Amino acid sequence: MGKVTAGEVQQWLIEKIAERLGEQPSAIPPGQYFDELDMDSTEALIIAGEMESWLGFELGTTALWYHPTIEALSAHIAEESARHGATA
Amino acid sequence: MARRPDATSRPKLLIRHRQAAPGADTVYAVHPGALPVGLWAGLAGALPRETGFAVLDLGAVPEYGEAALAPELSRLTVGHLVDLLATAYRADRADGDGLGDGDGDGAGTVFVGWSFGGVLAHGLTERLEPAERPRAVVLLDSIAPTDAYQHTEGEPIDxxxxxxxxxxxxxxxxxxxxxxxxxxxxxxxxxxxxxxxxxxxxxxxxxxxxxxxxxxxxxxxxxxxxxxxxRLTAPYRPAPAAVPLVQIKAADSLVPADPTLGWGELAGRGLTTHSVPGDHYTMLIRPDASQATAGLLPLLRPAPLVTTRRPSP
Missing domain, CATH: 1.10.150 (DNA polymerase; domain 1)
Known part of the structure; x- marks a missing residue:
């Protein structure tokens, strides 16, 4: 996976979360806190692992802690992706 | 995962399930995370209705979560966690929550600690003044912070x-x-x-x-x-217990071969051991395990003792 934008990450995350929750992607608000989504920590970690495979780099263990919404996490990942791209 | 940084929804360290009736004991359970804190409703519901019940939830302590996620930044110690628990416990007792607790009518407290919560329930007891201490500390499949089970920094787990x-x-x-x-x-x-x-x-x-x-x-x-x-227990040197200890192991325990899980070494006032159905995690979930645990708590007015049998293979 090359460099990703915040919009691409956000779309990927919303689709995955919607699939897990059995909802339409339009029903997942990007500004909502992960702990407010009807998703337990096991499901969140499974998605995080899947995302690492998609991105091709590991997320820091504190990424979900410090960036607790889809929107914030997507922006963080885009920055990380740019950093990885720059050092690749 | 971080929770909303909103003071109105900040999780509380002490969660009250039920007030004690006059003259009845209050059970304080120390919850170390890993499973949802709401599962303690099972044990609360299995105890006599007059028994007060509260949970001290480490999930409400941000430094505790961060110590797992970002250990290189953490300076957390068992002592600091015990300080937080002691402050919450004392504030709750001062509120007069227990209706008669500490007022000379004989009502008191019992601490219960599941898993790592047992280490902290013991640490909290030793931090308190003698008059504040519980009647006993009940350890639910909890491993003692003693040499036999302590790991040095960086030592991998089998x-x-x-x-x-x-x-x-x-x-x-x-x-x-x-x-x-x-x-x-x-x-x-x-x-x-x-x-x-x-x-x-x-x-x-x-x-x-x-x-x-x-x-x-x-x-x-x-x-x-x-x-x-x-990492938290490696430098920790616990004192011998000043109150009786009760170890309730899960039938499918973390360490099946050790009946006391190392607590014998710290049992200054005696140690009794029991077993309840389930494994280390389901002992908090299964209704039969909650019933059995409730009957083993040393309350002034105890719950009926429930005998359990393993299901036939």
């Missing part, structure tokens, strides 16, 4: 042991029993995890489409919690 515990954990979260197949000696952790993923999916403990990357992330988070607890 993968075979951790995988067995992780299988229990996955099953408990979904009400399934994961029976991991024997792993050939020399199998690396990733290959063993792949086998466990198949077993967990077959048992219904994980969704059928769970990818290996997700399984790795789950295992990483699970072991981060164990390593955090090992």
């Amino acid at each position: 993968p075979a042991i951790v995988l067995r515990w992780f299988a229990m954990f996955l099953g408990a979260r979904r009400g399934a029993e994961v029976r991991p197949r024997p792993v050939p000696p020399g199998t690396d952790t990733d290959a063993a995890l792949a086998l466990l993923l198949d077993d967990a999916i077959a048992a219904g403990a994980l969704p059928p489409d769970t990818p290996m990357a997700g399984m790795r992330k789950l295992f990483e988070a699970y072991t981060a919690g164990l390593l955090r607890n090992n």
